[in-house]
Amino acid sequence: MANASRIFRVNAPDVVSETIDGETVIIHLFKGLYYNLNPLGSYVWTQVEAGATQAEVRERLAQQYANFGEAEATSVAQLFEKIVAEELVVEAECADAGAEPPAIATPPETFEAPVLYKYADMQDMLALDPIHDVDEAGWPSLPPEAVEASKTF
Amino acid sequence: MARDVCSNIFGVDVMVSTTPIEPLPEVRREVTEALRYGEALERTFERAANAVGGVEVRDFAIAGCAIRLRFAGSAAIAKMTPGIAHLAITAAEAPSLTPDLTPDLTIDIWDGASTGVEVPPAPWRDDPNAYGAHGEVRGYDETRVSIAFNMFFDALSFLDRDRDYAAFYVRDVAAIPFWETAAPLRVLLHWWLSGRGLHFTHAAMVGIEAGGALLVGKGGSGKSTTALACLDSDLRYVSDDYCLLSGCLLSGAPEPRAYSLYSSAKIRPGNTHLPHLLPLAYNQEREPDEKPFVLLHEHFPEKLAPSLPVKAILVPHVTGQPDTQIAPTKATAALLALAPSTIFQLPGGDTAQFQEMAALVRAVPCYSIALGTDLAQIPRAIATLLEQVVS
Numbered sequence: 001m002a003n004a005s006r007i008f009r010v011n012a013p014d015v016v017s018e019t020i021d022g023e024t025v026i027i028h029l030f031k032g033l034y035y036n037l038n039p040l041g042s043y044v045w046t047q048v049e050a051g052a053t054q055a056e057v058r059e060r061l062a063q064q065y066a067n068f069g070e071a072e073a074t075s076v077a078q079l080f081e082k083i084v085a086e087e088l089v090v091e092a093e094c095a096d097a098g099a100e101p102p103a104i105a106t107p108p109e110t111f112e113a114p115v116l117y118k119y120a121d122m123q124d125m126l127a128l129d130p131i132h133d134v135d136e137a138g139w140p141s142l143p144p145e146a147v148e149a150s151k152t153f
Numbered sequence: 154m155a156r157d158v159c160s161n162i163f164g165v166d167v168m169v170s171t172t173p174i175e176p177l178p179e180v181r182r183e184v185t186e187a188l189r190y191g192e193a194l195e196r197t198f199e200r201a202a203n204a205v206g207g208v209e210v211r212d213f214a215i216a217g218c219a220i221r222l223r224f225a226g227s228a229a230i231a232k233m234t235p236g237i238a239h240l241a242i243t244a245a246e247a248p249s250l251t252p253d254l255t256p257d258l259t260i261d262i263w264d265g266a267s268t269g270v271e272v273p274p275a276p277w278r279d280d281p282n283a284y285g286a287h288g289e290v291r292g293y294d295e296t297r298v299s300i301a302f303n304m305f306f307d308a309l310s311f312l313d314r315d316r317d318y319a320a321f322y323v324r325d326v327a328a329i330p331f332w333e334t335a336a337p338l339r340v341l342l343h344w345w346l347s348g349r350g351l352h353f354t355h356a357a358m359v360g361i362e363a364g365g366a367l368l369v370g371k372g373g374s375g376k377s378t379t380a381l382a383c384l385d386s387d388l389r390y391v392s393d394d395y396c397l398l399s400g401c402l403l404s405g406a407p408e409p410r411a412y413s414l415y416s417s418a419k420i421r422p423g424n425t426h427l428p429h430l431l432p433l434a435y436n437q438e439r440e441p442d443e444k445p446f447v448l449l450h451e452h453f454p455e456k457l458a459p460s461l462p463v464k465a466i467l468v469p470h471v472t473g474q475p476d477t478q479i480a481p482t483k484a485t486a487a488l489l490a491l492a493p494s495t496i497f498q499l500p501g502g503d504t505a506q507f508q509e510m511a512a513l514v515r516a517v518p519c520y521s522i523a524l525g526t527d528l529a530q531i532p533r534a535i536a537t538l539l540e541q542v543v544s
Binding site: 012013016018020021023024025027029030032034036119121122134136137138139140141 | 177271272274275276277278279283284286302304307309371483484485488489492493496497502503504507508511514515
C-alpha cells in the first residue's frame with residue numbers, strides 16, 4: 001500500500017484534468033487514455049491537486065462521514081494506488097505552494113466508494129510504438145497493419 | 154472498493170492496452186535549424202513550380218481568415234481543394250485579397266512525382282527519437298514552428314508561425330487518400346488557426362440563425378447521421394465531422410461560435426439511413442475500401458451556414474427505437490464525448506485546448522439525444538430544443 005504521507009501532483013504536462021459539477025475528467029495525452037471519476041473520486045482528486053496526503057484525505061473523510069470505516073478507507077487507498085499506477089499523478093517533493101484550492105469544498109453528501117473509469121478507445125489514433133524506422137532522407141514509415149487501419153478513417 | 158472499470162459511457166466495450174507505454178526521451182533541437190529548413194522548403198517549392206510551368210493560386214476564407222494555397226502546377230489541386238471549395242474566394246469577392254497583398258496564411262503545396270522535385274533531407278533524420286505519436290517532429294520550440302510527417306501517405310507539413318508560412322509536400326499526388334481530399338490540410342489548419350483562437354473541433358453543428366447545437370462524440374456515435382438528417386429540414390448545416398470553434402472562453406470572449414470548415418460528408422459503410430445521399434457521392438469511382446463522401450455545397454448550397462453561435466451541446470447515441478428524445482445531461486458527459494476524440498485526432502493537443510473545451514461545456518447547456526430510427530423526428534427535436542434555449 002502506498003505510503004499515506006506522500007504528496008502527489010498531477011502528472012503535467014502529459015496529464016490534464018477538469019472538475020465540473022463534482023465529477024472529474026482526466027486525459028493522459030501521451031498514452032491516449034482518458035478517465036473520469038465519480039463524485040467521491042473527484043473529491044479525492046481535488047484534494048490531491050491541492051497537495052493533501054492520503055492520510056489527510058482519509059482524516060477529512062472520517063470527519064465527514066459517520067460510517068467511514070476500514071472498508072471505506074481501503075477504497076480510498078486503492079484509488080490512490082490506481083491513480084499512481086496509471087501515472088495520472090506523480091510524487092511531489094513538497095506541497096505546491098501555488099496549488100489551486102480544491103474545486104469542491106466539501107465531499108458528496110453520502111459516501112459512495114471512489115471509482116476511476118478508464119477508456120482506451122482512442123489509442124488507435126496514436127502510434128504508441130516509438131517511430132524508429134526511417135528512410136535515408138529521414139522520413140518514417142508505418143507498419144502495413146497501420147496503413148490498413150487508416151482505410152477506416 | 155475502488156474499481157478500475159473498463160467500459161464506455163455509451164455502453165460500448167472498449168479495449169484497454171495492457172502493454173506498458175514507455176515515455177519518449179526528452180528531445181531539444183535548435184529552432185533556427187527548423188527555420189532554415191523552412192526556408193529551404195520555400196526555395197524547393199519555387200523550383201518545383203518552375204519545373205511544371207509556374208504557381209497556381211487558390212484563395213479561401215476560413216472563419217474570417219484569408220488563406221492562400223499556392224500549388225506547384227495543377228496536379229494536387231483536384232485532390233486538395235474539393236473539401237473546402239465552398240470557402241473559395243475570388244479577387245472580385247474580396248478585393249483586399251489580391252496577389253499584391255499578403256494573406257493571413259500562405260501554404261505552398263507540391264508533390265515530388267509530378268514536379269520531380271523532392272524536399273531536402275530532414276535535419277533530424279539521424280535522431281531515432283525525432284518523431285512523436287502523430288508523426289510530429291519533436292524538440293523544436295512549438296510556439297514558433299511545427300513539423301509533422303504523415304506516414305499514411307508520405308506527406309510533410311511545416312508551419313512557421315511568425316511568418317504565417319506553411320508548406321505541404323506529398324511524395325505522390327496519386328497516394329493522397331479520399332479522406333485528405335474530403336478534409337484537406339487538417340494538421341496545418343489546426344496548428345495555425347489555434348493561434349488565432351479558432352479551435353479545430355471534432356463535432357457536428359446544425360441550427361437556426363439564432364443559434365445551433367454542437368453534436369459531440371467519437372466516430373460512429375451518430376453525430377454525422379444526425380447532421381445529415383437535418384438536410385431535409387429547416388435547420389442550417391455547419392459541419393458533420395469537423396468544425397472550428399471560436400470563443401477563447403477562458404479570456405472572457407463573447408459567445409462561442411462554430412465555423413464551417415469542410416463541406417464534405419462521409420457516409421459510413423452500412424449506414425442504411427441515408428441511401429439518398431449515395432448517388433451524390435463525389436468519389437463515384439472509388440476503391441472498395443474507400444468511403445463515399447458528398448460535397449454538400451454542390452447539392453445543398455442553401456443549407457450551408459458559414460457559422461452559428463453555439464447554444465446547446467448534444468451527446469448523441471443510437472437507440473434502435475423509433476423515437477428521438479432529448480434530455481439534460483452532465484457537462485462531464487459532454488466533455489468525455491468531445492475532448493478525447495478532438496485531442497487525439499491531431500498533433501498538438503494540449504492543456505489549453507482541453508481547458509477551452511471544459512469552459513465550453515460549462516458555459517453551454519448540455520443534453521443527450523437518443524437518436525430514433527424515424528430520422529424525420531431528429532431535426533424536429535433539435536429545432537424545438539433550440540427555440541427553447543435561444544428564447
